[in-house]
Amino acid sequence: MTYHFALPPLDALVEDHRVHRTLYAETSIFDAEMNKIFGGTWTFLAHESELPAPNDFVRKKLGLRPVIVTRDRNGGMHALLNRCTHRGATVCRQDEGNARRFTCPYHNWSFENTGSLAGVPIEDGYGPEFDKSKLGLGKVRVESYRGFIFGTLNREMPSLEAHLGQAARLLDEWLDRWPGGRVVVRRGTHRLICNGNWKLVYDNSADGYHPGFSHASLLRMRKDRYGGGVDMQWAVGNVDEGLQTVADVGNGHTFIDQRAEIKRYWEQAAPMPGENRYEQIIRDRLGENADAALDLVMGSGMNLNIFPNLLVIGNQIQVIEPKSVGLTHLTWYATALEADDLPPEVNALRMRLQEDFPSFGEPDDLANFEECQVGLGIPEMEWVLTGRHLNSGKEYSGAKGLLTGPVTDELPLRAFWREWKRIMTSTAALAAS
Amino acid sequence: MEAHHDINSSSSRLVNTMTIPMDEGFTTGDILRDTLESTYVDDSYYAKLRDDLDEWQKIGAPLSEADRQTYEALILHEHWLLDRRAFERWYKLYSRQCVYWVPAAADMPDSQRGDPQRQVTIAFDDRRRMGDRIIWLRTGMAYSQLPPSYTSHSNSGFVRIATACAGEVKIRSQFIVHEMRAGHPIRPLTGWMGHVFIEEDGKLKIDRKIVALLDAARSQHNLTFLL
Numbered sequence: 001m002t003y004h005f006a007l008p009p010l011d012a013l014v015e016d017h018r019v020h021r022t023l024y025a026e027t028s029i030f031d032a033e034m035n036k037i038f039g040g041t042w043t044f045l046a047h048e049s050e051l052p053a054p055n056d057f058v059r060k061k062l063g064l065r066p067v068i069v070t071r072d073r074n075g076g077m078h079a080l081l082n083r084c085t086h087r088g089a090t091v092c093r094q095d096e097g098n099a100r101r102f103t104c105p106y107h108n109w110s111f112e113n114t115g116s117l118a119g120v121p122i123e124d125g126y127g128p129e130f131d132k133s134k135l136g137l138g139k140v141r142v143e144s145y146r147g148f149i150f151g152t153l154n155r156e157m158p159s160l161e162a163h164l165g166q167a168a169r170l171l172d173e174w175l176d177r178w179p180g181g182r183v184v185v186r187r188g189t190h191r192l193i194c195n196g197n198w199k200l201v202y203d204n205s206a207d208g209y210h211p212g213f214s215h216a217s218l219l220r221m222r223k224d225r226y227g228g229g230v231d232m233q234w235a236v237g238n239v240d241e242g243l244q245t246v247a248d249v250g251n252g253h254t255f256i257d258q259r260a261e262i263k264r265y266w267e268q269a270a271p272m273p274g275e276n277r278y279e280q281i282i283r284d285r286l287g288e289n290a291d292a293a294l295d296l297v298m299g300s301g302m303n304l305n306i307f308p309n310l311l312v313i314g315n316q317i318q319v320i321e322p323k324s325v326g327l328t329h330l331t332w333y334a335t336a337l338e339a340d341d342l343p344p345e346v347n348a349l350r351m352r353l354q355e356d357f358p359s360f361g362e363p364d365d366l367a368n369f370e371e372c373q374v375g376l377g378i379p380e381m382e383w384v385l386t387g388r389h390l391n392s393g394k395e396y397s398g399a400k401g402l403l404t405g406p407v408t409d410e411l412p413l414r415a416f417w418r419e420w421k422r423i424m425t426s427t428a429a430l431a432a433s
Numbered sequence: 434m435e436a437h438h439d440i441n442s443s444s445s446r447l448v449n450t451m452t453i454p455m456d457e458g459f460t461t462g463d464i465l466r467d468t469l470e471s472t473y474v475d476d477s478y479y480a481k482l483r484d485d486l487d488e489w490q491k492i493g494a495p496l497s498e499a500d501r502q503t504y505e506a507l508i509l510h511e512h513w514l515l516d517r518r519a520f521e522r523w524y525k526l527y528s529r530q531c532v533y534w535v536p537a538a539a540d541m542p543d544s545q546r547g548d549p550q551r552q553v554t555i556a557f558d559d560r561r562r563m564g565d566r567i568i569w570l571r572t573g574m575a576y577s578q579l580p581p582s583y584t585s586h587s588n589s590g591f592v593r594i595a596t597a598c599a600g601e602v603k604i605r606s607q608f609i610v611h612e613m614r615a616g617h618p619i620r621p622l623t624g625w626m627g628h629v630f631i632e633e634d635g636k637l638k639i640d641r642k643i644v645a646l647l648d649a650a651r652s653q654h655n656l657t658f659l660l
Contacts, residue, residue, distance in 0.1 A: 188552030363577035
């Protein structure tokens with residue numbers, strides 16, 4: 001059956017040039033989002049390199065629903081609702097591991113990593129009508145695109161690749177920076193807590209207006225210490241006159257493209273421990289290919305945000321994990337790029353560079369999001385503005401036919417809210433199989 | 434000043450003096466001009482850090498009175514400086530090829546789980562990045578430190594760990610750091626620390642510090658202050 005939540009009429013709360021503060025501050029909205037948004041569309045669950053071997057699993061969330069993402073012995077991927085079909089206990093209580101079966105500790109019902117119910121102690125107590133084939137773990141529909149595993153409870157969703165649309169082409173560009181290179185996680189994580197609503201994180205990930213101001217500490221430190229030219233100096237000044245752009249990628253996916261500002265990736269990279277020694281080693285080993293390999297150390301120059309919870313930024317895969325209306329966890333999965341012709345020094349440097357923004361950039365963002373959450377609690381101040389460049393005439397049909405604007409355009413906010421409202425008002429039935 | 438080299442004997446000390454460095458330290462301007470390259474973090478440096486992780490697992494010996502006066506005293510002094518936000522003086526306690534390292538792997542990472550060459554950390558600051566961090570804290574524009582964090586370090590359970598590295602002394606201790614920022618509750622952070630001491634230019638210096646948080650693998654709120 002489908003649950004319907006008593007929601008205020010959303011047309012009154014989501015307008016093109018502004019949205020209502022309650023969308024960030026009301027528990028009833030949050031509860032509805034956790035059911036309808038997370039699971040009602042393709043929602044990022046895990047990266048295949050987190051579970052590389054047969055029978056590997058990782059424990060994740062689909063909104064607030066506990067989920068086990070498994071790879072079965074034949075390599076097939078599954079997302080199972082972590083809830084015993086008997087009395088409701090979780091059957092998996094580890095973050096990751098390798099298991100052919102999950103056995104509920106309460107009464108030892110055991111389930112295959114494909115979800116089917118394998119065994120019930122003292123089964124004859126249920127009588128002849130008992131049908132184990134109907135009592136497997138709830139299953140989330142899953143599909144992968146080039147290692148990115150998504151799940152949905154909406155049977156009506158088109159295929160993942162169709163839903164990603166041009167976001168899949170941008171993801172290709174992010175993945176294909178080195179011929180034959182494979183992006184892999186399991187290289188450690190930054191797990192960050194924000195006392196703010198999850199949407200503040202998504203909003204900001206396509207906000208090209210804030211860096212010159214919110215990241216004044218990072219920009220000042222770099223300039224004072226290293227002079228100009230190093231890392232993110234394109235964020236200074238009237239950035240609408242620069243080369244960065246934002247785009248509406250469709251279905252709530254959004255994009256900041258910084259790549260046109262990056263002339264020499266390696267030389268514009270932030271400082272990182274080990275860079276002098278390893279640069280020399282990489283140059284000695286690769287000769288004329290060294291510049292291209294060193295460029296892979298620096299972030300991609302892309303912020304690709306895939307609705308509602310996946311942010312592919314720099315060299316990291318960030319996942320938004322809502323906990324409550326005013327509490328969000330944000331996990332940054334570090335990535336390595338593996339290829340036979342890439343020396344390991346490239347990845348050692350990538351690890352060090354991927355610590356830079358979580359140290360000197362992201363904390364200032366999270367502090368600002370938390371202060372947004374405080375301000376958004378004031379009932380008498382109702383609106384959040386989303387109309388920058390709405391009427392400036394600066395938007396145009398850009399690369400890939402995407403609606404594109406100058407980097408401070410709040411086009412991505414408007415794209416997000418349009419998709420958000422569409423899904424929140426959808427009557428599609430959500431169900432496990 | 435004579436250095437002893439029989440460092441596995443608990444009575445030996447690197448610097449045969451009862452005093453600890455009490456220099457006035459650097460100014461922010463000194464740090465701006467210090468070490469603008471990163472030349473020493475390489476395969477052999479990472480190998481040394483992996484060896485450290487293995488050695489930190491070992492049973493330690495409670496400190497002799499002389500070791501307390503030298504090493505425990507310097508650790509307590511280091512933390513006093515951090516708690517006073519005297520970052521420039523704190524920086525001067527470290528060697529030229531130092532690291533300040535907060536793994537993202539929980540509690541007692543072994544040399545594989547904790548290998549910083551393969552994984553990101555909460556903090557992996559060579560001397561240059563340590564300087565960057567201080568300059569960043571001092572910009573007055575880091576909104577995650579406006580208002581600033583104040584800390585209170587409490588360390589106990591100091592033990593000396595035998596090491597195969599000649600010329601080094603390893604001290605492990607347990608810590609609780611309480612952190613307070615205006616508008617936020619007081620937060621306790623706990624775990625163990627390892628300090629590796631060397632003698633440099635006739636002075637005792639911290640060469641490597643590891644801060645292993647009990648909950649390092651869990652989500653963390655604002656860790657922009659120094660542990």
